[in-house]
Amino acid sequence: MKITRLTTYRLPPRWMFLKIETDEGITGWGEPVIEGRARSVEAAVHELSEYLVGQDPARINDLWQVMYRGGFYRGGPILMSAIAGIDQALWDIKGKALGVPVYQLLGGLVRDSIKAYSWVGGDRPAEVIDGIQKLRAIGFDTFKLNGCEEMGIIDNSRKVDAAVNTVAQIREAFGSEIEFGLDFHGRVSAPMAKVLIKELEPYRPLFIEEPVLAEQAEYYPRLAAQTHLPIAAGERMFSRFEFKRVLEAGGLAILQPDLSHAGGITECYKIAAMAESYDVALAPHCPLGPIALAACLHVDFVSRNAVFQEQSMGIHYNQGAELLDYVINKDDFKMDDGHFYPSNKPGLGVEINEELVIERSKNAPDWRNPLWRFPDGSVAEW
Numbered sequence: 001m002k003i004t005r006l007t008t009y010r011l012p013p014r015w016m017f018l019k020i021e022t023d024e025g026i027t028g029w030g031e032p033v034i035e036g037r038a039r040s041v042e043a044a045v046h047e048l049s050e051y052l053v054g055q056d057p058a059r060i061n062d063l064w065q066v067m068y069r070g071g072f073y074r075g076g077p078i079l080m081s082a083i084a085g086i087d088q089a090l091w092d093i094k095g096k097a098l099g100v101p102v103y104q105l106l107g108g109l110v111r112d113s114i115k116a117y118s119w120v121g122g123d124r125p126a127e128v129i130d131g132i133q134k135l136r137a138i139g140f141d142t143f144k145l146n147g148c149e150e151m152g153i154i155d156n157s158r159k160v161d162a163a164v165n166t167v168a169q170i171r172e173a174f175g176s177e178i179e180f181g182l183d184f185h186g187r188v189s190a191p192m193a194k195v196l197i198k199e200l201e202p203y204r205p206l207f208i209e210e211p212v213l214a215e216q217a218e219y220y221p222r223l224a225a226q227t228h229l230p231i232a233a234g235e236r237m238f239s240r241f242e243f244k245r246v247l248e249a250g251g252l253a254i255l256q257p258d259l260s261h262a263g264g265i266t267e268c269y270k271i272a273a274m275a276e277s278y279d280v281a282l283a284p285h286c287p288l289g290p291i292a293l294a295a296c297l298h299v300d301f302v303s304r305n306a307v308f309q310e311q312s313m314g315i316h317y318n319q320g321a322e323l324l325d326y327v328i329n330k331d332d333f334k335m336d337d338g339h340f341y342p343s344n345k346p347g348l349g350v351e352i353n354e355e356l357v358i359e360r361s362k363n364a365p366d367w368r369n370p371l372w373r374f375p376d377g378s379v380a381e382w
């Protein structure tokens with residue numbers, strides 16, 4: 001079999017799908033995208049396609065190594081997201097050619113289902129009680145929200161109180177009937193993270209995500225030393241070589257690699273195994289579309305240390321399209337009682353409505369995240 005063509009479709013709300021065609025009529029789909037930099041990733045995919053066309057899609061490991069090592073420079077969000085989406089599509093092709101789901105090619109199921117969690121509250125945590133109530137009604141009991149709004153390098157008690165009040169309201173309303181992760185979203189400096197975590201600890205969030213930016217990873221073990229709360233990070237790390245360092249340094253209880261940013265299934269399957277060897281949990285990051293989610297689920301279903309899965313149904317970013325809009329058979333993502341169940345369909349197990357994809361790609365938005373500034377005009381982390 002030979003790769004004949006790579007076609008990219010930038011799509012509402014902020015996604016990009018990749019279709020890889022072969023000379024035997026089998027096609028694979030992937031989702032190479034960095035939110036807000038879709039065009040850069042699209043250019044990277046087409047640069048890589050110069051090598052890929054004519055190659056045997058079955059040789060995923062060799063193609064991955066060529067894409068990663070063959071261009072001298074490596075890593076980072078753009079290239080690793082391009083490789084991720086291509087890798088997902090290659091696994092889709094392999095599964096379809098052999099007639100089995102990707103998880104079967106990775107050794108088969110280690111579990112019968114994986115718990116899902118949902119975002120509530122938007123960019124600035126608001127209406128979280130109402131959001132949780134609505135999602136509980138459809139079976140979710142695990143949630144994530146932004147832990148705070150903009151937070152100055154050294155900020156005041158009112159900002160800390162606002163963050164604490166939000167979680168106090170959640171515990172007041174639901175007690176321990178539900179769990180929630182707090183995403184600091186990289187908004188918080190190391191000094192303020194120490195203050196916030198101490199004040200939030202009594203409300204027992206399930207985890208604190210990105211308490212500091214990935215470039216401040218040396219603080220993970222220091223923050224972990226001051227709290228019993230599990231610390232999670234990974235959405236802004238892009239290869240096992242980055243995850244190697246944070247695992248070695250300690251401090252992270254949960255790794256959150258993104259299957260569309262960190263090199264795809266081939267790379268994230270290895271990251272999952274590395275995490276397991278350090279007794280660290282896996283919870284793939286996925287605020288994206290259905291192909292990215294499917295790739296996450298296949299890794300979840302073969303990784304014993306997978307604990308819960310992010311998915312974007314109802315997420316505040318999905319303006320203009322929802323998670324399953326481009327999926328022909330919504331049952332491809334069987335959910336029950338807040339859990340996903342494995343599909344028996346070959347490959348990634350997602351049938352994409354190509355006609356709709358082509359149609360919607362004609363008006364693809366150039367989504368950008370908001371640029372936040374402090375009252376003094378300096379740039380704030382979003």
Ligand SMILES: O=C(O)[C@H](O)[C@@H](O)[C@@H](O)[C@H](O)CO
Pocket residue numbers: 035036183185235285286287310317369
């Ligand atoms: O945990 C999450 O889902 C992420 O922090 C998410 O909010 C960001 O990755 C966002 O998609 C960036 O544009």
Ligand SMILES: [Mg+2]
Pocket residue numbers: 183185209210235
């Ligand atoms: Mg996050």
